[in-house]
Amino acid sequence: MEPATQARLSQLRGNAPAKxxxxxxxxxxxxxxxxxxxxVLDAAGIDKNALAAQVGFPAKFGQSQFAITRGNSFEAQVKANGYAQLVRMLRETLGLDIEEVGSKDLETVGGNESQELRHIRARQALQAAVEGREPLTFLDHPLLRLDVGGNNVYLEPDLVAFHHDGVLHVVEIKSFAIIDDQADGSKVAAAARQSAVYVLALRRLLGDDRVSHDVVLVCPKDFSNQPTAVKIDVRKQLIILDHQLTRLARIESLVELLPPGVSLDLATHTREELLTTLxxxxxxxxxSCLNSCEMAYxxxxxxxxCTSALGATVREELGGVETVARALELAAGRAVPSVEENDAAAMLRNTARIYGSVAPA
Ligand code: SF4
Incomplete structure (x- = not known):
């Protein structure tokens, strides 16, 4: 990222630490x-949760403290005794003959918390493992890096990379249950998307042939704390992710559009000033923002x-009709459509006729 862009983003964030x-x-x-x-908010590392709350529209999603604690204790259990349970599950799930287990936790580097240093250390360990220079089976918490909109971002390493025969598999440990071999579809889909982010970051670091598209999801089985593992093919998620990342606007061009000197420092700006800047x-x-972005409310x-707020399908079908009020007027035949509105107006009148004719009197 250009130093000037970096400086503008840092000014926007103010004195708060970057998320x-x-x-x-x-x-x-x-x-x-x-x-x-x-x-822009993500590139600046702004705490969207705190910002949304300060402007009066707090986010209503996120894990409860209870769920976080439960997740942490399940993860510790899965990794206990030198990853013994994990080795058994990986043998069964991937059908691999795993003999030696060497591991390295890359969470911290000798007390030095620099992200760059942690990333370099992770890269060296991952390369040494896949090239057979170090007998490492598990690499825990490797700090990865990914280009997002022209900005190199570090990925907090909620990840175990499992190495076998020169190939890495991403292992995701989640605390939602798999009951009778079924799990909540939306949670599995979210886990697959997150795993795909790790697979992509690892592939950009080590090469496509070094990182498998099969990831292993580990969850509690039925109503117990007993872990079970399933294999998920994330090729589809990888294609979508790669495509969407290349479509993201360059952060430089978005930052250039900001008025000079604006800031979202929560400590020094009123609610009205924050809203004006936003x-x-x-x-x-x-x-879909309601499930994925803290600013959604x-x-x-x-x-x-606005018709666009009703989703991509409505936005496409009502192309040219900007507001719901205008759509209702066109549907009722109370307004003359513009040239751009002609197709949507015909469809709206037709729909109104059909539903009007079958509606009970
Ligand atoms: S809620 Fe949606 S529209 Fe708003 S900032 Fe987040 S992604 Fe963008």
Whole structure:
């Protein structure tokens, strides 16, 4: 990233420490690649949770403290005794003959927390493992790096990389249950998207043939704390992720559009000032934002009455009709459509006729 862009983003964030990306935030970012507001806030490392709360539209998702604690204790259990349970599950799930288990935890580097140093150390360990220079089976918490909109972001390493015969597999440990071989589809899909972020970052570091598209998801089995593992093919998620990342606008061009000197420092700005600054960043609200972005309630409030806020399908079908009020007028035949509105108006009148004729009197 250009130093000037870096300086503008840092000014925008103010004195607050930068929030780091993780696989979930990168996966969510690619879910709405056209949103300039999110791209700028994330590139600046702004705490969107705190910002949304300060402007009066707090986010309503995220893990409870209970779920976080439960997740941490399940993860510790899976990794206990030199990864013994994990080795057994990987043998069964991937059908591999795993004999020796060497591991390295890359969470910290001799007390030095520099991200660059941690990333270099992770890269060296991963390369040494796949090239057979070090007998490492598990590499825990490797800090990875990925280009997001022209900005190299570090991914907080909620990851275990499993190495066998020169190939790495991503292992995701999650605390939602697999009951009777079934799990919540939306949670599995989210885990697959996050794993794909890790696979992509690892492939860009080591090469495509060094990182498998089969990831291993480890979850509690039924209603017990007993772990079970399933294999997930993330090729589809990889294609989408790669495509969406290349579509993300270059962060430089978005930062250039910001008025000079603006800041979102929560400690020094009023709610009104924060809202004024946010209004300079174009949002592209869609219903899926409610599950993936902390700013969703503010953006939904701003987009109220716009047809685009009803989702991509409605936006496409009502192309040219900007507001719900206008759509209702066209449907009722109370307004003359413009040339751009002609197709949508005909469809709206037809729909109104059909539903009007079958509606009970
Ligand atoms: S909630 Fe707002 S900022 Fe977040 S992705 Fe959606 S439109 Fe963009």
């Amino acid at each position: 780091r990306h993780n696989a979930r935030t990168v996966a969510a970012l690619t879910g709405n690649p056209g949103c300039a507001r999110r791209a 209004a300079t960043m174009e949002a592209r609200y869609e219903p 503010l953006c939904r409030h701003e987009a109220a009455g």
